[in-house]
Amino acid sequence: MTSQQRKEAFTQEITGNEALIWKVCRLYGQTKEDQQDLFQEIMVQTWRSFDRFRGEAKFSTWLYQVSINTAISGVRKKKRMIPVAQQDVMPDITDHAPPPEDEQLQQLYTAIGQLNGIEKALTLLYLEDRSYKEMEIILGVNESTLRVKMTRVKEKLKKLIKI
Numbered sequence: 001m002t003s004q005q006r007k008e009a010f011t012q013e014i015t016g017n018e019a020l021i022w023k024v025c026r027l028y029g030q031t032k033e034d035q036q037d038l039f040q041e042i043m044v045q046t047w048r049s050f051d052r053f054r055g056e057a058k059f060s061t062w063l064y065q066v067s068i069n070t071a072i073s074g075v076r077k078k079k080r081m082i083p084v085a086q087q088d089v090m091p092d093i094t095d096h097a098p099p100p101e102d103e104q105l106q107q108l109y110t111a112i113g114q115l116n117g118i119e120k121a122l123t124l125l126y127l128e129d130r131s132y133k134e135m136e137i138i139l140g141v142n143e144s145t146l147r148v149k150m151t152r153v154k155e156k157l158k159k160l161i162k163i
Contacts, residue, residue, distance in 0.1 A: 010050050013059050014043070020060055021067055023128075027112065027120045028071035038071055045070045057137055064125065065138045072117040104161075111160035119153050126150055 001009070014021075021042050022035075029035030046066050053062050112123050118139065125135045136143045 006050070010047060013063075014046070017060050017063050020063060023124060024064070024067040024071050024121075027124055028117070042067045042070045057134075061130075061134055061138055064130075065140075068121045068124075068138065072121070107161045108157070111157050114160055115153065115156065119149070119156070122146065122149055123153055123157075126153075 021039060024042070025035040025038045029038045046063065049066060053059065112120060115123060118141075121139060122135065125138060130138070132143045132146050135141075135146050139146065141149070
């Protein structure tokens with residue numbers, strides 16, 4: 001594949017899956033700037049590893065894997081940094097999505113924002129109706145372990161939402 005063909009293939013795949021990347025960014029970015037930075041970092045990581053996409057899974061499955069791994073790595077890096085000023089900012093999850101239609105949906109988004117990295121990823125994939133087999137590929141976690149984790153995440157969300 002020539003350099004130009006590679007660029008065109010990459011652009012076509014990303015254009016068709018841009019919403020997927022933004023979903024991950026909204027869940028892991030605390031501010032709009034964080035979300036935009038994460039989007040750029042995901043794009044860089046995706047471009048760097050594009051040659052390693054073998055087509056054994058759907059491109060969207062592979063892209064989720066790259067996006068979530070990049071987001072979780074970014075969260076880990078931030079935890080190691082000493083914060084200059086503490087901000088109490090709720091993630092703006094509506095930057096590229098329509099605003100929640102009701103209070104319950106807003107509560108769900110707020111609760112998801114309080115989950116840890118793997119829990120957010122699992123919830124995102126679950127809400128996208130991804131199969132546990134696909135989640136296993138994306139997250140690199142055994143399917144039965146994912147089922148147990150998802151049950152625990154559901155309970156945690158119920159408590160956070162106070163249902």
